[in-house]
Amino acid sequence: MTTNGSRPEVLRYTAFSSDPAGGNPAGVVLDASALDDGEMLAVAAGLGYSESAFLTGPPEGLDGPEGRTYRIRYFSPKAEVPFCGHATVAAAVALAERQGPGPLLFATQAGPVPVEVTAAEDGTLRATLTSVEPHVEAVADADLAEALSALDWPAADLDPAFPPRVAYAGARHLVLAAATRARLADLDYDFARLEALMHRLDLTTVQLVWRESPTLFHVRDPFPVGGVVEDPATGAAAAAFGGYARELGLVPEDAVLTLRQGEDLGRPGELTVTLRAGDPRVRVSGAGVHIG
DSSP states (O other): OEETTTEEOOEEEEESOSSTTSSEEEEEESOOTTOOHHHHHHHHHHHOSSEEEEEEOOOTTOOOOTTOEEEEEEEOSSOEESOOHHHHHHHHHHHHHHHOSEEEEEEETTEEEEEEEEEOTTOOEEEEEEOOOOEEEEOOHHHHHHHHHHHTOOGGGBOTTSOOEEEESSSEEEEEEBSSHHHHHOOOOOHHHHHHHHHHHTOSEEEEEEEEETTEEEEEEEEGGGTEEEESOOHHHHHHHHHHHHHTTSSOSSEEEEEEESGGGTOOEEEEEEEETTEEEEEEEEEEEEOO
16 A cells, blocks of 8 residues: 555554554554665654564465465564564554455564454454464573673562573563562663673563463563663564463463553553464464554
């Protein structure tokens, strides 16, 4: 879709909330074929959202739903990222408003990501993405110490039931669990120091979590490598966390987890993480809505 017959139209949607003032906003360009990498980065920087999604026609050989299969790229204000969950949800909702609910397939740099969009009786659109296969890595003691120093978090404030790990489900995230909600709420970190560590470890965000109940988690995601202090709702990190929690035996193989994010930023959102026994992939779902 273009404006004045030349420049692509930049849409604005929020993901993981049905309230335009909640969740995580993303830019969406449904036809980015006229944009080069620098122009996509400039659009993302101009919007200032944590990520924006840029769609083009599907790559050759990708077998997906006819007319509903796309290549998708994601740019933060500072750089391209391999996968972004909230911008995937935003793009899927934008397409569903124009094509109707149903299946979509996105070719991401991390691999194919199927998405299913459904409509509630009140018209709210909800998208469920299925991640690439996740994995979990150990984090070196020195790197953990540097992360905690950058966050100004004493090691004693971590929840010992949740070992620090690097988790991946399309992008890499360092998972750190706070022992209390107060620890999670007190986030005032050294931007440059954490950014340097994240670049060295090829991290997209740091996934900070606090467990309220067996299936309810509160999360926050510093995102200095993207030029953003904090991401309000992070689907890629939610998928990585789901894989992490299952692999470490912290939740059952079949589980539905609720992640609440953005409350500390005044943009509350909710992410649903679904794990299925026998399927290593992680499903992340949430509502999305156009920002007027």
